Amino acid sequence: MKRTRYKEIETLLKVKIQHGVLKVGDYLPSENELCTNFSITRTTVRKALDNLLKEGYIEKKHGKGSLVKERRHSLGLLNVKGFSEAVGMNVNTIFLQEPAKREWSTTTSFRPSENELKANSLHFEQLRCVGDDPVMLENNWFADLELKNIIGQEFVEGSFFKTLSQKYLIEVTGSEQELRAEYADERTAGYLKIEPGTPILHISVKFHTNKSNLNIYSELYCNTMKYPIGNSYHL
Amino acid sequence: MKRTRYKEIETLLKVKIQHGVLKVGDYLPSENELCTNFSITRTTVRKALDNLLKEGYIEKKHGKGSLVKERRHSLGLLNVKGFSEAVGMNVNTIFLQEPAKREWSTTTSFRPSENELKANSLHFEQLRCVGDDPVMLENNWFADLELKNIIGQEFVEGSFFKTLSQKYLIEVTGSEQELRAEYADERTAGYLKIEPGTPILHISVKFHTNKSNLNIYSELYCNTMKYPIGNSYHL
DNA sequence: TAGTGGTCTAGACCACGGT
DNA sequence: CCGTGGTCTAGACCACTAG
Numbered sequence: 001m002k003r004t005r006y007k008e009i010e011t012l013l014k015v016k017i018q019h020g021v022l023k024v025g026d027y028l029p030s031e032n033e034l035c036t037n038f039s040i041t042r043t044t045v046r047k048a049l050d051n052l053l054k055e056g057y058i059e060k061k062h063g064k065g066s067l068v069k070e071r072r073h074s075l076g077l078l079n080v081k082g083f084s085e086a087v088g089m090n091v092n093t094i095f096l097q098e099p100a101k102r103e104w105s106t107t108t109s110f111r112p113s114e115n116e117l118k119a120n121s122l123h124f125e126q127l128r129c130v131g132d133d134p135v136m137l138e139n140n141w142f143a144d145l146e147l148k149n150i151i152g153q154e155f156v157e158g159s160f161f162k163t164l165s166q167k168y169l170i171e172v173t174g175s176e177q178e179l180r181a182e183y184a185d186e187r188t189a190g191y192l193k194i195e196p197g198t199p200i201l202h203i204s205v206k207f208h209t210n211k212s213n214l215n216i217y218s219e220l221y222c223n224t225m226k227y228p229i230g231n232s233y234h235l
Numbered sequence: 236m237k238r239t240r241y242k243e244i245e246t247l248l249k250v251k252i253q254h255g256v257l258k259v260g261d262y263l264p265s266e267n268e269l270c271t272n273f274s275i276t277r278t279t280v281r282k283a284l285d286n287l288l289k290e291g292y293i294e295k296k297h298g299k300g301s302l303v304k305e306r307r308h309s310l311g312l313l314n315v316k317g318f319s320e321a322v323g324m325n326v327n328t329i330f331l332q333e334p335a336k337r338e339w340s341t342t343t344s345f346r347p348s349e350n351e352l353k354a355n356s357l358h359f360e361q362l363r364c365v366g367d368d369p370v371m372l373e374n375n376w377f378a379d380l381e382l383k384n385i386i387g388q389e390f391v392e393g394s395f396f397k398t399l400s401q402k403y404l405i406e407v408t409g410s411e412q413e414l415r416a417e418y419a420d421e422r423t424a425g426y427l428k429i430e431p432g433t434p435i436l437h438i439s440v441k442f443h444t445n446k447s448n449l450n451i452y453s454e455l456y457c458n459t460m461k462y463p464i465g466n467s468y469h470l
Numbered sequence: 471t472a473g474t475g476g477t478c479t480a481g482a483c484c485a486c487g488g489t
Numbered sequence: 490c491c492g493t494g495g496t497c498t499a500g501a502c503c504a505c506t507a508g
Contacts, residue, residue, distance in 0.1 A: 004477065030493060041479050043278070063486035063493050179464040181416040181434035199416035199434035229414040239496065265474060276498050298474050298505035
């Protein structure tokens with residue numbers, strides 16, 4: 001990757017945001033300040049800010065400044081309505097299996113690469129609830145290559161992806177998904193407190209990250225009766 | 236909306252692409268040519284091209300030029316694998332109900348605005364097939380406000396959205412979706428050639444367009460057994 | 471070597487927000 | 490009024506592609 005002036009400023013600001021030096025709602029230094037602080041022109045500063053804007057880190061207000069935005073760490077991914085998106089709702093995450101070395105699943109829709117399969121697999125399983133209602137069973141696998149010491153560590157604000165971003169500076173750069181409507185099996189139905197055979201939404205995801213040897217493979221089983229899955233896209 | 240030089244160039248090029256004057260694979264005039272042709276500087280030209288790039292109309296090749304890209308008119312929306320995305324597969328669309336004035340549905344997940352409800356509703360229903368397999372039942376509603384003469388008109392390449400883009404210069408700017416796994420009802424099951432009670436994926440979509448009084452409300456019912464719904468997101 | 475896009479400078483004027 | 494971001498000019502040098 002070529003090093004450029006705007007990329008410097010961009011990552012510098014991004015790191016400050018990720019590490020919480022710049023918090024949500026904080027105003028960034030003005031474009032002119034950045035110009036003088038880093039001895040560059042506004043064109044270059046604006047290129048850096050444009051990229052942060054595109055990636056959803058900041059928001060610009062004409063006549064006021066640029067401020068740090070709540071990062072919709074979704075990026076075209078699916079969110080459970082009243083879950084990641086809802087504010088003030090009573091959301092709980094229960095670990096059914098804490099992160100640990102376990103076998104790669106043979107039933108994921110997306111097959112890990114040979115490199116990944118050669119490495120050990122880390123896995124964890126969570127049950128996502130809205131209040132007392134369990135709505136999603138979530139299984140995650142990833143190769144034990146990049147995330148040193150993640151086992152036993154608390155997740156930042158209970159979120160795996162926030163932990164990746166803040167502790168390891170790893171960002172999700174894309175994803176592939178497959179959606180299916182299926183009958184719930186015994187185990188899944190048990191955790192979701194529904195009758196076996198009820199239709200559930202099965203989502204298989206492969207998350208790509210900025211580390212080429214790190215992908216996260218997720219299998220989600222959702223009870224969409226009470227809480228349908230929602231997502232939105234704009235511009 | 237403020238008129239700017241870069242917006243001029245941008246829409247001018249966009250219209251040429253949409254009308255097929257510039258075809259997929261064609262190279263745009265070089266940045267320097269555009270500069271002299273329109274008497275503007277490269278900064279402005281590049282701003283225009285950046286926007287086209289962001290919207291997926293073009294692709295840039297360092298050292299060669301900018302060329303028109305196959306537009307994935309998906310934008311974070313869902314595609315049926317082996318459907319919009321598949322090439323060379325035997326895809327058929329059957330009209331169950333041709334576009335015509337019909338009542339607004341009372342069962343769509345997203346409620347049309349009062350303005351839209353006051354206007355007449357246009358509706359059409361399609362059955363999407365891969366080969367002889369019906370895989371998706373699709374219902375669409377929209378207010379009869381912007382699309383003059385769309386009734387009785389053939390769709391461009393059989394696609395409603397291509398028609399919007401090329402005949403009316405209307406672009407989808409965003410969408411909201413809700414996903415549910417449900418039991419197939421009698422009618423849906425009949426068309427999809429499955430047993431009533433089979434799990435199907437129900438997708439409700441509200442498409443936003445660059446015309447503020449035009450939204451498209453879609454209800455999709457998918458048999459995901461043989462062809463799961465796939466989508467991908469990058470960068 | 472000529473032409474393309476990628477980066478960057480050093481200015482300018484405008485539109486918006488708040489004092 | 491001043492400071493902010495939004496638009497735009499007129500250059501420059503570099504890196505990549507291809508004949």
